[in-house]
Structures are given as C-alpha cells and as structure tokens.
Amino acid sequence: MKIIISNQSELPIYAQIREQIKEQILNGQLEEGEVLPSIRSLAKDIGVSVITTTRAYNDLEQEGFIATMQGKGSVVLRKDNGIIREQYLLRIEQGIETAVxxxxxxGLAKEELQNILDSFWQE
Structure with a gap:
C-alpha cells in the first residue's frame, strides 16, 4: 500500500490517507480480506502522528470500507458490501454523466451513445 502526503493539498492529512486507501480499495489494488498496515506502522512509514492515521482508519471503518478487529488489525471488507457498492454506483453515474x-x-444521438455502451458491455 502506497500513501503519498502532499503539503500542497487542500485536504487535511487524515483525509488524504482515507481517500488514497479508499481509492486503492475501489480500484482493486487492495483486495477484500487484505490486512492493512497497523495504525502505528502506517504513521511511522509516512511520517505522521498515530492520531492522524487513527482518524483515517476510523473514517474508513464508518464508511464501510474496512473493519478493525481487536488483535488482528484492519481488514478490507467485501466489495458486495452495500456502502462500497454505493461508491461504485456513484462512480458509474459520474462516468455516464460525463459521457452524456x-x-x-x-450532437451524438442517444441511440449512438447506447450502441457505444452496448459494445463495451459485450467486451
């Protein structure tokens, strides 16, 4: 798992961590059941406080992306989990909105766009 913190970002550090982990889960870099680095280990690796990584992990857990088990650490949840499914649907909607x-x-007709979608679906 690779996390890059930017001092130029408008997002607070915990949000940068959260968003990067979430993105890695959604794009399949982090797979279901995969154990994330411990909060302390991640904090040390990226040079931030344990409080910062704790907040990122807590947010991810509240959003349904990970589960934390005492003594075992944090694990990526299944992708068919309802909350993660909603994130995928949001991405699809955004992509379709851009395409439309x-x-x-x-001046592309709706039918032409539908044909394009159908051709991608067939692949």
Missing amino acids: ETAKSI
Whole structure:
C-alpha cells in the first residue's frame, strides 16, 4: 500500500490517507480480506502522528470500507458490501454523466451513445 502526503493539498492529512486507501480499495489494488498496515506502522512509514492515521482508519471503518478487529488489525471488507457498492454506483453515474454531456456537446444521438455502451458491455 502506497500513501503519498502532499503539503500542497487542500485536504487535511487524515483525509488524504482515507481517500488514497479508499481509492486503492475501489480500484482493486487492495483486495477484500487484505490486512492493512497497523495504525502505528502506517504513521511511522509516512511520517505522521498515530492520531492522524487513527482518524483515517476510523473514517474508513464508518464508511464501510474496512473493519478493525481487536488483535488482528484492519481488514478490507467485501466489495458486495452495500456502502462500497454505493461508491461504485456513484462512480458509474459520474462516468455516464460525463459521457452524456460529451455526447450532447457533439450532437451524438442517444441511440449512438447506447450502441457505444452496448459494445463495451459485450467486451
């Protein structure tokens, strides 16, 4: 797991950690059942306080991306979990919204866009 902290970011450090872990879960870099580094280990590796990494992990747990088990650490939850599914649906909606806006801007008919979607679905 790779986390890069940017001092230039508008996001607080804990949010940068949370978003990067969430992204790695959603894109499959972190798989279900995978054990995350301990809070202390991650804090040491990226040079932040334990409080900061604790907040990131707590947020991820509240959002349903990870579960923390006493003595075992934090584990990535299954992707069919309802909360993670909602994140995927949000991504799909955003992608479709962009595609529709782009299609409209060039005068593409709805049927043509549907054909493009169908061709990707077949692959």
